[in-house]
Amino acid sequence: MSLFDKYAPLQTRLDMMMKIGQDALGVKFDNILSATRGRIGNRDILLAGTNNYLGLTFDEDCMTAAKKAVDDHGTGTTGSRVANGTYSEHTDLERELADHLGMPSCVVFTTGYQTNLAAISGLAGDKDVIFMDADAHACIIDGTRLTNASTIRFRHNSPEDLDKRLKRQGEIEGGNALVVIEGMYSMFGDIAPIDEFLDVTHRHGGYLYIDEAHSYGVFGPTGCGIAEEQGVLDKVDFISGTFSKSLASVGGFCASRHPEFEVLRKVMRPYMFTASATPSNICAALAAVEKVKSGKHLRDNLKARAAQLHKGLSEMQYDLCAEASPVIAIRRPNEGVAAAEWNWLIENGVYVNLAVPPGTPQSSSLLRISLSAAHTEADIKQLLKAFGDLKDNQGAILQSMMGRLQAAE
Numbered sequence: 001m002s003l004f005d006k007y008a009p010l011q012t013r014l015d016m017m018m019k020i021g022q023d024a025l026g027v028k029f030d031n032i033l034s035a036t037r038g039r040i041g042n043r044d045i046l047l048a049g050t051n052n053y054l055g056l057t058f059d060e061d062c063m064t065a066a067k068k069a070v071d072d073h074g075t076g077t078t079g080s081r082v083a084n085g086t087y088s089e090h091t092d093l094e095r096e097l098a099d100h101l102g103m104p105s106c107v108v109f110t111t112g113y114q115t116n117l118a119a120i121s122g123l124a125g126d127k128d129v130i131f132m133d134a135d136a137h138a139c140i141i142d143g144t145r146l147t148n149a150s151t152i153r154f155r156h157n158s159p160e161d162l163d164k165r166l167k168r169q170g171e172i173e174g175g176n177a178l179v180v181i182e183g184m185y186s187m188f189g190d191i192a193p194i195d196e197f198l199d200v201t202h203r204h205g206g207y208l209y210i211d212e213a214h215s216y217g218v219f220g221p222t223g224c225g226i227a228e229e230q231g232v233l234d235k236v237d238f239i240s241g242t243f244s245k246s247l248a249s250v251g252g253f254c255a256s257r258h259p260e261f262e263v264l265r266k267v268m269r270p271y272m273f274t275a276s277a278t279p280s281n282i283c284a285a286l287a288a289v290e291k292v293k294s295g296k297h298l299r300d301n302l303k304a305r306a307a308q309l310h311k312g313l314s315e316m317q318y319d320l321c322a323e324a325s326p327v328i329a330i331r332r333p334n335e336g337v338a339a340a341e342w343n344w345l346i347e348n349g350v351y352v353n354l355a356v357p358p359g360t361p362q363s364s365s366l367l368r369i370s371l372s373a374a375h376t377e378a379d380i381k382q383l384l385k386a387f388g389d390l391k392d393n394q395g396a397i398l399q400s401m402m403g404r405l406q407a408a409e
């Protein structure tokens with residue numbers, strides 16, 4: 001028995017994917033030309049699966065800030081936030097984000113993933129109880145694994161189910177309840193009723209933590225996210241987010257209305273024991289926060305493009321997972337069909353995400369589209385044409401898939 005034998009079932013699954021086409025978990029872009037255009041091999045591709053919600057990766061001010069940061073401070077910090085890795089730009093960014101969210105405390109981390117690992121494991125001690133949405137992202141789940149706090153999952157997007165479980169839990173002796181949800185969920189693009197979650201959580205004396213990774217920059221009058229959109233931002237206990245989507249960089253943040261959150265800088269292991277974000281990442285994000293604050297026109301365009309695409313796909317009778325939002329996921333009957341169609345879309349100049357279990361809710365197989373404010377009306381027409389052609393060619397696509405699988409046997 002080798003160390004790798006346990007991965008035999010996974011290898012079989014990957015082999016099947018490779019027979020159908022290319023490795024969906026290993027796509028290589030040979031060139032990225034703009035927020036919406038790239039090249040795979042010698043093929044021009046419309047990018048519609050990059051989480052680049054505001055299209056700022058090629059914004060001139062963000063690019064200039066990143067380049068200047070390299071000139072001013074070099075390419076890396078070579079140390080952790082608690083040693084030599086805190087530069088004035090890291091604390092400037094923390095101040096900017098705290099001011100934007102109207103919260104007294106904000107901590108910046110090296111990635112969004114590490115943000116949730118650090119903040120959730122730091123906040124919840126042995127005697128606390130974490131209540132987590134059933135569709136929580138991997139880094140929320142992993143955060144709960146870094147602490148001895150017990151974890152209870154409640155039905156996705158159901159404040160009623162949370163209420164029931166909090167009631168059943170009763171008084172937590174020597175500890176508190178930490179409720180963790182997301183603003184917009186990454187796979188289906190569905191949105192949490194934060195106002196209702198706040199009501200339930202606070203009624204039971206708990207704290208509400210919201211991961212707005214996919215919603216910061218995208219929702220709310222000034223882009224603070226779903227909590228701002230629903231008018232309850234000032235009541236939320238913790239907001240986390242990432243720089244890798246609307247902020248067009250790499251890194252993450254957690255802000256709190258509790259100034260005591262600052263003390264966690266001295267205990268959060270994924271903050272203390274890893275190198276800090278590079279100067280160029282931090283300065284690009286700093287420039288991007290300014291764009292978010294004044295980005296109503298970007299959000300308006302994103303909303304209009306999402307409505308255009310959602311309407312068009314609905315008219316084609318595609319099975320969509322949620323109402324119109326910048327993430328539009330199409331449910332496919334199984335992994336094989338989804339993989340065949342995903343490959344066909346790339347061959348026809350369109351990149352979306354292939355999302356399959358275990359990373360998806362309800363074990364669904366999805367073609368997941370994420371839109372950008374940089375997409376034009378014409379880009380959405382191109383996407384709709386591709387999905388229309390996909391429908392027209394479904395028989396041939398499935399036949400070709402079967403042929404490829406048989407030929408490889």
Ligand code: PMP
Pocket residue numbers: 111112113114116137139182186211213214242243244245250251252
């Ligand atoms: N939270 C959610 C909901 C996410 O979807 C992701 C990544 N897609 C993260 C956190 C982690 O962010 P990052 O990729 O910036 O580490």
